[in-house]
Amino acid sequence: MRIGFDAKRAFHNTTGLGNYSRDLIRILSEYFSGEEYYLYNTKPKKVDRLDMTKFTERLPEGKFWKKFSSIWRQGAIVNQIKKDNIDLYHGLSGEIPRNLKSKGIKSVVTIHDLIFVRYPKLYSFFDRKIHFNKFKYAAHNADRVIAISEQTKKDIVSFLKVDSSKIDVIYQGCHAVFKQQVSQEQIKQVKEKYNLPDQFIFNVGTIEERKNLLSIVKAIKDIDIVLVVAGRKTNYFDTVQEYIVEHKLENKILFLGGVDLQELATIYQIAKIFIYPSIFEGFGIPIIEALYSKTPVITSKGGVFPEAGGPNSIYVEPYNINELQQEINTLLNNDEKRKEIAEKGYTFVQKFNDEAIANSIMNLYKQIV
Structure with missing residues (x-):
């Protein structure tokens, strides 16, 4: 054919x-x-x-x-x-x-x-x-x-x-690179290149209103964790940046540019949590990439998100800052729960x-x- x-x-x-x-x-x-x-x-x-x-x-x-x-x-x-x-x-x-x-x-x-x-x-x-x-x-x-x-x-x-x-x-x-275990050498190189901290939470996607990055920034304002963001900037970035500067959060938010696929896969695998509070998606490939990376996912309730995230990811109302903050805290403070969610998510994602x-x-x- x-x-x-x-x-x-x-x-x-x-x-x-x-x-x-x-x-x-x-x-x-x-x-x-x-x-x-x-x-x-x-x-x-x-x-x-x-x-x-x-x-x-x-x-x-x-x-x-x-x-x-x-x-x-x-x-x-x-x-x-x-x-x-x-x-x-x-x-x-x-x-x-x-x-x-x-x-x-x-x-x-x-x-x-x-x-x-x-x-x-x-x-x-x-x-x-x-x-x-x-x-x-x-x-x-x-x-x-x-x-x-x-x-x-x-x-x-x-x-x-x-x-x-x-x-x-x-x-x-998703691309095969997200399904492969990265080496310690790759981790070392990526952490040095982007000056990544030992512990951080991760968000991937175009920095636009629909992706709702501002909710994550607000949620971690009082949490001792760094947020790493990989995505193309739009005008919405200015709104996010204004909040960051106003609340003196510059040292807690790290924006990455020019990340290639192998580097992105590495960052997924070393992140503590992947957070994706998008308002609406046709599917949500970053969720799949995170699940293949054995990284626990917090994403939005309703819509397509349970289709992509499966029964063991955590779902929140995307604009409910208190709920998102609580779920982030719960996972950061519970290694066992993070591991369980990651393993069950990895099993679920094999359907893709x-x-x-x-x-x-x-x-x-x-x-x-």
Whole structure:
């Protein structure tokens, strides 16, 4: 089978959608090496994290489409997909090109979340309209829709008016680096490079309002612990920084930049607790990464979080500072409980292993084709 992928995020995004794209493409090529994989990219790659000996990359043909690659990705790409004799095209980030069906090309689309509908204030009017129209078109015109969680499936049915029978929930996993035990030498190097303390709690994710970093900062104000944060800064960082300065917490919050995957995996494994009080997620990959790292997780109640965190992670109301503070204190002061939660979380997270995901995806492809 020849399978085509929208690879824009795989080659140009280092976080959520990029990680999903790369991991899915990678595990399919590992478990189903007999298939042919074509990666459709808008322009020369910025992110080089795939073994390209396993894939065929396709860029826009002709000067015009190279210059207007965003338009190419929405429609003209179909001519190249047809020329490559692709059996099935997978839109990995909520979009598919127009007119795939008229060219006889089967398709599937992955929808991660509909946060722009649930939390419209986080997006501009035009971004909301553009996202909604693209996602609705893809969901109604693809042969099947993959939702990355039951929560996302419910939202697709509710907001995009898609029949639930057309939607398959296939969870996503995480990069293999988070599943490997790091060495003492790696720990020593990372601690020295980033000047990490012996004990700290950890948060990963874009520093934006929805991720709710400020709640963690407020919760540790009176706790003798350092918070380490790895994530891209947005305007919301200024709000967090203002609180830090106002309460003289500069020595308790450590912001890291330029952390590579191996370093990130190391930091996960040496953190005392991973805290993720996000308001809403389509899934929450950092939770999975922490569980594979055998680090206990405190995250938000409701939504998708119990799907990702399992029955033994700790759940709090994301804006309840006292509750979050209490749970942090409880875990920091109870080594036995931390160890128990970590071990049970590690057992739970095996359901997101690569082989299970690869089989689910390939079985769906074969059903469609």
